[in-house]
Amino acid sequence: MNKYKWSNKYKWSNYIRANRTENLEDEAVKIMEECLLPPGRYCDLDDLEVLQKEAFPQFQIKVISANQGDMIIARVPERKTTDMQEIFLLLDNEHFDLVTTATGFYCSPYFCNDCDRTYHHKERHHCEGKCRSCYRNNSDCLVENPINCTECSRGFHNQQCYEIHKKKRKNGKNYCEQMFICQTCGVFVNLSSRGKNVRHQCGES
Numbered sequence: 001m002n003k004y005k006w007s008n009k010y011k012w013s014n015y016i017r018a019n020r021t022e023n024l025e026d027e028a029v030k031i032m033e034e035c036l037l038p039p040g041r042y043c044d045l046d047d048l049e050v051l052q053k054e055a056f057p058q059f060q061i062k063v064i065s066a067n068q069g070d071m072i073i074a075r076v077p078e079r080k081t082t083d084m085q086e087i088f089l090l091l092d093n094e095h096f097d098l099v100t101t102a103t104g105f106y107c108s109p110y111f112c113n114d115c116d117r118t119y120h121h122k123e124r125h126h127c128e129g130k131c132r133s134c135y136r137n138n139s140d141c142l143v144e145n146p147i148n149c150t151e152c153s154r155g156f157h158n159q160q161c162y163e164i165h166k167k168k169r170k171n172g173k174n175y176c177e178q179m180f181i182c183q184t185c186g187v188f189v190n191l192s193s194r195g196k197n198v199r200h201q202c203g204e205s
């Protein structure tokens with residue numbers, strides 16, 4: 001098994017989003033000092049399991065491989081529980097570096113932790129892990145009291161899911177105006193992926 005080394009120059013600052021637990025940075029440094037894998041020591045992917053269990057039980061560690069086109073090659077543990085957040089490590093020339101944020105690393109406005117893909121438009125990213133109506137994680141949008149919108153004819157899992165689609169966005173429009181089931185032809189229309197001021201015409205291809 002290959003052994004990898006922790007880079008000495010990794011940065012702890014901002015390795016997770018600023019709005020996460022306060023003082024987590026200090027805590028993480030302390031943990032690393034006490035932990036089994038201080039900078040400079042060689043370790044492999046099996047060691048990551050130990051590191052995750054011992055030091056970061058509240059996180060899922062995702063390993064990005066620089067040699068494989070910055071693909072995520074390992075998740076520890078493979079399946080995360082809903083209360084876990086993610087930590088990203090870059091495996092590059094046999095050493096690990098902490099990645100500050102996945103969006104920063106991939107230079108993309110969004111990174112989906114469910115399918116490990118980047119995307120540029122919330123409303124064009126569809127995957128199993130996201131609510132198709134409000135684009136939050138499924139775990140944040142449980143089916144509690146389903147609501148149907150009389151204007152767009154779409155269904156929503158709960159009150160908040162419904163309210164999100166009514167909120168004006170940066171472009172001055174809300175999802176309700178841009179994504180709807182046409183009451184004449186019954187087709188689902190998504191205007192958000194079209195040019196400005198383009199309208200739906202029944203029968204269009």
Ligand SMILES: [Zn+2]
Pocket residue numbers: 112113114115116117125126127128129130
């Ligand atoms: Zn996704």
Ligand SMILES: [Zn+2]
Pocket residue numbers: 131132133134135136141156157161
């Ligand atoms: Zn929703």
Ligand SMILES: [Zn+2]
Pocket residue numbers: 149150151152153154165175176177
């Ligand atoms: Zn609506």
Ligand SMILES: [Zn+2]
Pocket residue numbers: 182183184185186187200201202203
């Ligand atoms: Zn129509």
